Amino acid sequence: MSQSEDSYLSRPFALITRIVIQYPVTTTALAILLAIGALAYTAEALSYKTSRLDLLNPNSDYNRLWIEYIQEFGEDDDAVVVVEGGSRDDVIPVLEEVSQALAREDQLFNAVLHEVNLSSIRSKGLHYLSAEELQGVKGFLTGLGPIVEGGHDANWSPLNLGFMTRGLAAQLQAEPRASADRPTQSEVQLERLSTSLLGVLSQRSRYQSPWPQMPASFATLSELNTEYLLTNEGRLGFVLLRMARNQDSFTGASEATDTLRQLIARSQARHPEVKIGLTGLPIMEDDEMRSSQSSMFWASVLSFIGVGLLFIAGFGGLRHALLANLVLLIGMAWSFGYVTLVVGHLNILSVSFTVTLIGIGIDYGIHYIARYMQLREHMRNAGDALVATSRTISPAILTGAVATAISFFAAGSTSFTGVAELGIIAGGGILLCAVAQLVVLPATVQLIDRTSWGRSMPQPLPVHSWIEPLMRAPRALCLVTSLATVFVSAGMTRLWYDSNLLNMQPEGLESVELERKLLAETNQSVWYALSMADSREELLARKAQFLKMPSVERTEEIVSMLPADHAEKKPIIAEIGEKLSNLPERPPVIMVDRPDELGRIFGGIQDQLVRAGRSAVTARNIEQIRDILRRMPVADCYRAVYQFQQHMAGDLLTRLYALRSMANPEPPKLDDLPPSLVHRFVGQHGRYLLKIYGRGNIWDMEALGRFVHDVRKVDPRVTGNPLQAYEASLEMKQSYQMAALYAGVIIVTLLAFDFRSLKYACLAATPLLVGLFQMFGLLGWLDIPLNPANLIALPLILGIGVDYGVHIVHDYREQRGPYRMSPSTAVAVLVDSLTTIVGYGALMIASHKGLQSLGRVLSIGVTCCLFTSIIMLPALLRWMTRHRSEVDDDAELNDADRHLLRPYRRVDGAHPPGYQPHTPVRTPQPLPEVRVA
Numbered sequence: 017m018s019q020s021e022d023s024y025l026s027r028p029f030a031l032i033t034r035i036v037i038q039y040p041v042t043t044t045a046l047a048i049l050l051a052i053g054a055l056a057y058t059a060e061a062l063s064y065k066t067s068r069l070d071l072l073n074p075n076s077d078y079n080r081l082w083i084e085y086i087q088e089f090g091e092d093d094d095a096v097v098v099v100e101g102g103s104r105d106d107v108i109p110v111l112e113e114v115s116q117a118l119a120r121e122d123q124l125f126n127a128v129l130h131e132v133n134l135s136s137i138r139s140k141g142l143h144y145l146s147a148e149e150l151q152g153v154k155g156f157l158t159g160l161g162p163i164v165e166g167g168h169d170a171n172w173s174p175l176n177l178g179f180m181t182r183g184l185a186a187q188l189q190a191e192p193r194a195s196a197d198r199p200t201q202s203e204v205q206l207e208r209l210s211t212s213l214l215g216v217l218s219q220r221s222r223y224q225s226p227w228p229q230m231p232a233s234f235a236t237l238s239e240l241n242t243e244y245l246l247t248n249e250g251r252l253g254f255v256l257l258r259m260a261r262n263q264d265s266f267t268g269a270s271e272a273t274d275t276l277r278q279l280i281a282r283s284q285a286r287h288p289e290v291k292i293g294l295t296g297l298p299i300m301e302d303d304e305m306r307s308s309q310s311s312m313f314w315a316s317v318l319s320f321i322g323v324g325l326l327f328i329a330g331f332g333g334l335r336h337a338l339l340a341n342l343v344l345l346i347g348m349a350w351s352f353g354y355v356t357l358v359v360g361h362l363n364i365l366s367v368s369f370t371v372t373l374i375g376i377g378i379d380y381g382i383h384y385i386a387r388y389m390q391l392r393e394h395m396r397n398a399g400d401a402l403v404a405t406s407r408t409i410s411p412a413i414l415t416g417a418v419a420t421a422i423s424f425f426a427a428g429s430t431s432f433t434g435v436a437e438l439g440i441i442a443g444g445g446i447l448l449c450a451v452a453q454l455v456v457l458p459a460t461v462q463l464i465d466r467t468s469w470g471r472s473m474p475q476p477l478p479v480h481s482w483i484e485p486l487m488r489a490p491r492a493l494c495l496v497t498s499l500a501t502v503f504v505s506a507g508m509t510r511l512w513y514d515s516n517l518l519n520m521q522p523e524g525l526e527s528v529e530l531e532r533k534l535l536a537e538t539n540q541s542v543w544y545a546l547s548m549a550d551s552r553e554e555l556l557a558r559k560a561q562f563l564k565m566p567s568v569e570r571t572e573e574i575v576s577m578l579p580a581d582h583a584e585k586k587p588i589i590a591e592i593g594e595k596l597s598n599l600p601e602r603p604p605v606i607m608v609d610r611p612d613e614l615g616r617i618f619g620g621i622q623d624q625l626v627r628a629g630r631s632a633v634t635a636r637n638i639e640q641i642r643d644i645l646r647r648m649p650v651a652d653c654y655r656a657v658y659q660f661q662q663h664m665a666g667d668l669l670t671r672l673y674a675l676r677s678m679a680n681p682e683p684p685k686l687d688d689l690p691p692s693l694v695h696r697f698v699g700q701h702g703r704y705l706l707k708i709y710g711r712g713n714i715w716d717m718e719a720l721g722r723f724v725h726d727v728r729k730v731d732p733r734v735t736g737n738p739l740q741a742y743e744a745s746l747e748m749k750q751s752y753q754m755a756a757l758y759a760g761v762i763i764v765t766l767l768a769f770d771f772r773s774l775k776y777a778c779l780a781a782t783p784l785l786v787g788l789f790q791m792f793g794l795l796g797w798l799d800i801p802l803n804p805a806n807l808i809a810l811p812l813i814l815g816i817g818v819d820y821g822v823h824i825v826h827d828y829r830e831q832r833g834p835y836r837m838s839p840s841t842a843v844a845v846l847v848d849s850l851t852t853i854v855g856y857g858a859l860m861i862a863s864h865k866g867l868q869s870l871g872r873v874l875s876i877g878v879t880c881c882l883f884t885s886i887i888m889l890p891a892l893l894r895w896m897t898r899h900r901s902e903v904d905d906d907a908e909l910n911d912a913d914r915h916l917l918r919p920y921r922r923v924d925g926a927h928p929p930g931y932q933p934h935t936p937v938r939t940p941q942p943l944p945e946v947r948v949a
Contacts, residue, residue, distance in 0.1 A: 025411040029454065033406035036459040037399045043459035047452065051346045054353025062352070063361040070363045071434030071744065078743040081735040085546055088699035092127075093297040093737070095273075097255035097280065098530055101290035104250030110287050111244060111253045117279045118257055124272040129692040130255040132243040136688035141678030142589045143579045150588045153675065157595050164595050164672060175665050177657055178609040178617045180209065185621045188630075203631045206621070210637035216660050217644045223660075225667050256696075259298055273302045295530035297543075297737060300521065304864065305364060307522040311862030315871075318861065319374050322854035327378070330847035331385060333474030339460045340381030340453070347452030348373050351445035359441055365434040365808075369442045375855030375874075376420060376815065377449030379848045380413045383823060384453055386844035388461065392473050398465035402458045409840075410454050412826040415770045417450035419763045419822065420815025426759035427811050430751035432744070439755065439811065446815070480842035483886060487836070490895035497888045505789040507796030514801035515717040515745040520866035543715065544572075545708040545727045545736040548699070552580065555704045558730055562708050565726040567719070569711040574689070574697035575704050582683040593679035599672055603665035611645050611653040618642050714738055717745070745804055752807040759814050767818070771825065780825040782889055784817030787881035794876050805866025806873040813877040816852060820845055820885035828893050833900055835893040842886070849882035 036043040069091065072079045097114055101107040115130040142150060157164055162171040173179060187202035199207070209226040216223055245254040259272035277294060284292045320341070327337035351373060355362065362369075387409040388401055395401040424446065427439030486493055521528040547562075549555035552575040559576075562568050579585075609617075618638050625635040645653055686694050697705045710723040724742050727734045767777035791813065795802070827841040856878070859871030 025414060026407045029410035029414075030403050030407040032455060033403050033410075033458045034399075036455060037402055037462040040459040040462040043456060044463065047343075047346050047456040047459075050353075051349035054349050054356075058352040058356045061360065062356045065361050065363045069740075071365055071432070072740065073431045073433050073747070076431065076743070076747070078735070078739060081733055082740055085548065085735050088548065088701060088703050089696075089705060092258045092261075094256040094696075095259055095276065095294065095296040095298045096530075097257070097276075098293045098295060098534070099253040099255070099290055100293070101251060101253075104246065106287075106290055107246065107250060107253040108244055110283060110290050110292065111255055113286075114255050114279065114283050114292070117283065118255070118276075121275060121279070124260050124275055125257050126260070127258040127692045127695055128255065129257070129690065129696075130245055130253070131690075132245075132693055133690055134243060137577065137684050138678060139680045140682060140684045140688070142592065142675070142680075143582065143585055143683055145585075147581060147584050147588070150585060150592070154588060154592055157592065157672075157675075160668075163668075164599070170600065172604050172606055172665060175603075175606050175661060175668070176609065177213070177661055178614055181206075181617050181621060184209070185624060188621075188624065188628075199631060203634065207631055207634040207637070210634050210641065212664075213660055214637045214641055214644075216663075217641060217648075217656055223663050223667075226664060227668060227671060256692075269298055269302055270306065273299060293526055293530045295527040295534070299527040300525070300531065303525050303527050304521060307525070307864045308364070308862070308867060309367075311859065311864050311867050315858040315862060315867070316371055316374060318858040319371060319855035322858065323374065323378050323851040326847055326851050326854060327382065329477070330382075330843055330850070331389060331474055331476045335464060335469060336385045336389070336461070336474070339464065340378060340385055340457060343381060343452050343457045343460060344374070344377050344449060346456055347377055347449035348445070350448045350452065351441075354444045354448060355441050358444065359437055362441075363434055363437060366438040366441050369438060369445055371855065371859065372442050372812065373445050373449055375852045376446055376812070377453075378851055378855075379816075379819060380417060380450045380453040381457055382848045382851065383409055383413055383416075383840075383844045384457055385461075386476065386840040386847075389473060389476055390838070390840035398462055402462060406454070406458060408830075409826075411770070412823050413450060413454060415766065416815075416819035416822045417446055419766055419818040421446045422762045422766065423755070423759035423811040423814035423818075426762065427751065427755035429758065430755050432747045432751040435748060435751045435755070435808075438808065442811075476839065476843045477846070478839065478843075479846045479886075480837050480839045483837060483842060483890065486887065487891060487894045490891040490898070493891040494888070494895055497883075497891065501786055501790055501888075504797070505793040507793035507798075508789070510796035510799070511792055512801045513717075513749065514803045515720075515741075516715045517741060517804070518715045520803060520805050520864070520869070522863040522865065543710070543736075543738045543741075545710070545723070545734050545738055547706040547708060547727070547731045547734045548703045549706065550703055552578065552704065555706050559706055561730045562706070562727065565730070567711050567714075567723040567726045569709045571709065572697075572707040573704065574686075574693065577689065578684050578686065586681050586683065589679055590681040592675065593681060596672055596676035596679060599669065599676065603662065603669050606658075606661045606665060608654055608658045608661065611648075611650060611657075614657065615642050615645055618645075708734070708736075710738065717742075748804050749807065752810050756810045756814060759811060763814065763818050767822065770822070771829075776825050776829070779828075779889070779893070780821035781818060782892070783821040783824075783881050783884040784814060786884045786888060787817045787877065788813060790880035790884070791873070791877040794880070795873065798876075800869065800872055800876075802873075803866065803869055806870040809870060809873040809877055812856075812874060813881065816878055817881040817884075820848070820881055821889065824885055824889055824893075828897075833897070835890065835897045835900075837886075837890050845882070845886055849878055849885075852878045853882075 069079075069082065069086075072082075074080075074083065099107050099110045099114070101110070111130040115128050118125045118128045142153075145153070160174070162174060164170070174183070184202050184206045188200070188206065191200045191202055205226070208224075212224045212226040245256065246252065247254075257276075259269045259276070261269045261272075280292050280294060284290075323341070327340060328334050331337065348370065351369075355366075355369075359366075384405060388405040391401040391404050392398070395404065421443040424439040424443035428436045428443065430436050430439070518528060518531065547555075547558055549558060555573060555575050559571050559573060562571055618641060622635050622638045622642070625631050625638075648656070686698060699705065708727055710719065712719045714720045714723050720738055720742050724739055727739075764777055764781060767780050768774050771777055771780065794800075823841055823845065824837070827838050828835050830838070853875050856874035857871050859867045860875070862868050862871065
């Protein structure tokens with residue numbers, strides 16, 4: 017019985033209702049057939065996009081850089097098998113076993129990498145020495161000319177201990193000494209030789225090589241054939257792999273993930289001494305998707321059941337609750353068809369629209385049934401009551417639905433694709449659910465209530481009588497609630513935004529726990545920035561700059577494994593290889609000098625060192641050698657010197673063979689490296705990739721911001737998951753804020769158009785504005801942060817708060833005298849709120865923390881809107897109308913309003929003439945004919 021009867025919507029809704037209740041079977045059948053067709057179309061044509069890339073605006077600068085990277089290297093990220101053991105020997109066999117098992121499942125896994133086989137690179141190892149180092153090796157071989165050039169007939173007498181000592185003495189005498197602090201080359205060699213011989217003769221230490229030390233890079237390559245992916249002193253090992261994805265399924269890489277976990281479980285059973293885990297972005301995304309899917313399913317089931325039970329409890333019966341929920345299902349089926357037609361796919365964000373429709377779509381049925389049941393107290397004929405219901409409540413329902421849809425459609429105008437698609441999908445779905453409740457629900461009610469079942473009408477909860485005692489002192493109530501709102505709103509200063517995606521993952525997920533462990537113990541995150549370069553030199557220059565940044569921990573690349581300056585090195589290496597082409601298998605027997613002859617040789621060089629004041633350490637070593645030789649029996653002396661000379665010759669021959677094994681003059685190429693490694697660092701068009709790892713926990717927004725700022729100083733075109741997440745988080749936050757602003761402006765305009773009064777528009781928006789302040793304040797006091805998952809609550813709260821305010825203001829305009837919330841509006845707002853709280857509060861059972869936070873925020877927000885709608889706004893309206901006259905107010909009504917309202921108004925506490933309440937037991941009395949204008 018709304019004063020909006022003069023609205024242009026009232027008569028059309030009354031006409032539509034007359035038509036559908038005249039043909040209820042046809043209307044219901046057509047609605048069900050349309051729903052079945054929509055579901056069939058959805059099953060055939062709806063696709064799923066499971067990549068986070070699908071949430072981003074493809075035209076944004078940061079996303080263009082990511083797409084450029086994908087075009088060069090592909091979009092697959094590495095899954096990571098983590099093996100943790102007590103030692104390297106425990107870890108490596110498990111890495112080998114897991115890799116072999118993965119290789120056998122090549123239809124699901126590719127690019128498996130647990131080791132870097134450097135056998136091909138090792139044969140070209142001399143290319144990793146500098147040109148100066150190669151010249152030093154060449155000079156060393158030249159000094160060994162008789163040994164290396166004679167082949168099997170070579171003269172190894174230069175390794176005679178006396179011969180070597182005399183030669184070093186001659187060099188010592190001929191070499192000028194640069195300074196006392198810098199020994200000459202002969203001094204160094206003589207000290208090394210004397211130290212090695214003294215250790216053997218005195219038996220105080222094992223044999224130490226007297227030969228010059230090779231360059232460090234050469235020593236590393238000479239011992240390296242395979243490099244395993246290990247860290248933490250070999251106690252942690254990794255297997256990297258790429259998994260096949262099903263692009264047409266919402267499960268993504270779930271099949272591959274399940275198979276991988278089965279393989280890991282079998283390996284774990286065979287190796288209980290180690291722990292085998294699984295992480296990586298694909299695994300974390302799959303775990304998150306499964307958790308959210310499961311959570312959404314059970315939350316949807318729980319919310320649907322809870323909504324139905326609340327409907328039954330609120331309206332005192334099962335019949336109308338079932339009808340409203342049946343119509344809601346029809347509207348949701350239409351919505352799926354709409355999604356398939358307009359958007360064509362769901363993404364990991366828009367899949368949540370089903371819970372949105374359950375939580376909000378039922379609201380329109382609640383308000384419709386509440387008004388219908390109130391009118392049925394005065395009207396026996398269900399058809400007349402349905403027409404009157406549509407004429408009075410449908411404009412308010414449509415206004416609320418359009419306002420809620422606008423709050424979502426406003427998000428559709430933002431640049432963040434995930435938010436925009438969700439806005440378009442949810443906005444259209446809400447309108448379709450409202451249309452279903454306004455068109456199909458009257459037909460279904462008419463089908464049932466025109467039968468004998470319709471003789472008995474359930475009694476709704478008397479919510480209006482519960483509220484009425486509070487309204488006896490409206491001024492005090494307004495003051496108290498306003499002060500409470502101010503206090504609660506003060507918590508907004510404590511509100512914060514949590515962008516850390518790890519904090520939104522389900523508790524106990526292995527992939528998340530392993531990522532935290534890797535961050536804490538090894539700084540080995542699965543997140544890293546990516547920089548692409550066209551040349552080796554460009555990439556290495558950037559690498560040096562990145563490593564200077566305080567927020568950068570380390571880098572990974574492949575180009576440093578391919579040395580430069582091949583033109584200069586190649587002839588030197590070829591000459592070295594030629595010199596070493598004819599080495600003997602074993603060194604020959606080298607003649608041993610007589611002990612007394614050795615003593616005289618050592619004595620001469622000792623005197624030379626003392627007189628020149630050079631190498632006191634070597635002089636002491638030689639003095640001790642002479643002393644040992646004097647006291648040693650002659651036979652033992654011969655034996656000891658012989659063994660030392662042969663050991664020294666074998667040591668030299670081993671070094672020469674190592675040199676020869678790495679003397680391939682052809683320069684190293686990418687083909688010498690494992691393809692699974694090359695594909696990760698060299699793109700399809702030959703571009704090189706540099707991975708940059710951040711220092712600290714870059715999942716945290718503050719650390720991530722520093723990292724992004726630093727890497728962009730070096731390379732403005734840097735990309736990668738951390739930068740994507742950083743930019744997407746900011747864009748999503750900004751999109752929701754802008755959507756809320758746009759929606760607020762449009763909603764106020766809509767309300768002003770609907771009520772044709774700015775005053776009424778502001779009153780209708782009061783529950784929303786005050787509720788938002790209360791919600792944000794409570795979130796601050798309760799330390800519940802906003803995050804990318806629960807920001808979706810903003811458009812929902814906008815729609816819900818406005819919807820409540822619209823119905824209450826429409827209810828206010830219907831009445832004369834001091835405002836009293838009507839029974840239908842009171843019970844509808846309460847049940848509406850509780851069903852929404854249950855619908856979204858069901859998300860709090862989810863294991864996914866993001867969905868949990870969404871359920872908490874929405875429950876708090878709807879509760880605040882309920883409080884402002886059912887307590888604060890009615891108290892304000894009661895205080896505003898405390899002097900309003902029933903007669904004066906009625907004078908403002910037009911003729912149609914008076915005709916409709918007069919038979920059903922209570923004036924001075926008495927029922928009007930002809931009024932008879934509906935009772936199924938008593939004999940029906942004729943009621944005055946009601947003409948609906």
